[in-house]
Amino acid sequence: MNRLENNHQVPLPALERLASYMRCLMQLEQEGVRTVSSLEMEALTGISAAQFRKDLSHFGEFGKRGIGYDVGKLQDQIAELLRIQKEQPVLLVGAGNLGRALIAFPGWRAYGFRIVAVFDKDPRKIGTQICRIRVRPFEELATTNRQLGARIGIITVPPGEAQPVADCLVAAGVVGIINFAPVKLRLPRSVTVREVCFISELAVLSYLIHTREGPLPPADVSGDGHGVEACEGTTAG
């Protein structure tokens, strides 16, 4: 079937899980595993076999009945679904600790992304190199991207500067933004934004651990219950 052009909206949670499957498949491939069933995936990812099959079914048919899925092939196919099969240039603004951490992340390649330019407005950072990428002055963003043509931007600047930075990115042709600054960006509807806010994660975690069952016992260091799935939130990866 392979209706890569899906008309019916694919649920956002399904998309997030696809990325998890990718990661899992990469690992399996490294381990030399050739074939995997939805039930094995369930054991590895904690996402139910039915869910796995349903998620894929939004896009087409990828498995072989009685057998399962070809690890390498499925990886390629999911990459194609997520449109990460060919390299995409990415701009990063903000060469602070977080920016540097992201640049140093070794997994970009495997997911088809490449940070092609880094910008900052701090003169002490401009001109320095981070993982072989030179930090450019923020003012050059628009000019630089006229050559690079990146459509994705990452914002790792302090909250106060995030909005103007976002505006610049959009003016430079960026249509998708990952925002690590803890502020809500106001941008044209044509721009897709995803906010990443780890302090919210902590707040939710705080709620969850304190409401599991009344006040917590002194110290649950039993270590039993091993090999069981951990409780998991929306941001499963």
Added chain:
Amino acid sequence: MNRLENNHQVPLPALERLASYMRCLMQLEQEGVRTVSSLEMEALTGISAAQFRKDLSHFGEFGKRGIGYDVGKLQDQIAELLRIQKEQPVLLVGAGNLGRALIAFPGWRAYGFRIVAVFDKDPRKIGTQICRIRVRPFEELATTNRQLGARIGIITVPPGEAQPVADCLVAAGVVGIINFAPVKLRLPRSVTVREVCFISELAVLSYLIHTREGPLPPADVSGDGHGVEACEGTTAG
């Protein structure tokens, strides 16, 4: 009413939104705003007024009919709901770029968290200071936490080490973990884990920007449509 002890499960998405409301309220308070209505919150957060009211209604009644909500008071109340009203100690393992970025984050206090100890196994990092916190040898984790009694841990180590690190944290009494390493942790059910995986965010973003409406136009640098809400995912903050 104020049934702070909610029996009926609160939807996870609602909890995530509560954290967003917090952030928004903090900002409003700084700006000197005293009262806010659900409709004004909608304009600020992009989350619908009905959703805002419903989210709060899981916990009780917080507003005044005809008026709205008291900014300062609601902030305190949400903090109480999320159990972040009093300071909670947090352990961090992995003093790499990402770990340092997190330690340097200025918002911890406002959300009631405090990083009380940082661990790493790299001898070159041990003993160094990051934002006035000394990096301790990883082996000391259990002993150290016997005094500190932290119940929350953050993992910012390379993927290969995440599982053993998580096991150590749990053995040291941690019951809630934020995992930044791109691997699925297998832990006892009694432990709550939240995975943060920004590369997945990018993958989802890639899908979203490429499926908005066929192939992208050359460069949508119009800049109109201003002041409109940007598309938003689950991880709204």
Added chain:
DNA sequence: TCCTGTGAAGCTTTTCACAGCA
């Protein structure tokens, strides 16, 4: 037999619309 793909059922979350209070 084994495992996929999928309609239908079941459950969760969001939105609607309005009663009720200031």
Added chain:
DNA sequence: TGCTGTGAAAAGCTTCACAGGA
């Protein structure tokens, strides 16, 4: 009048259960 709180309706997502191909 203005805005909250909330049942009820609608939408969205997940699970079930089984038909059907390898």
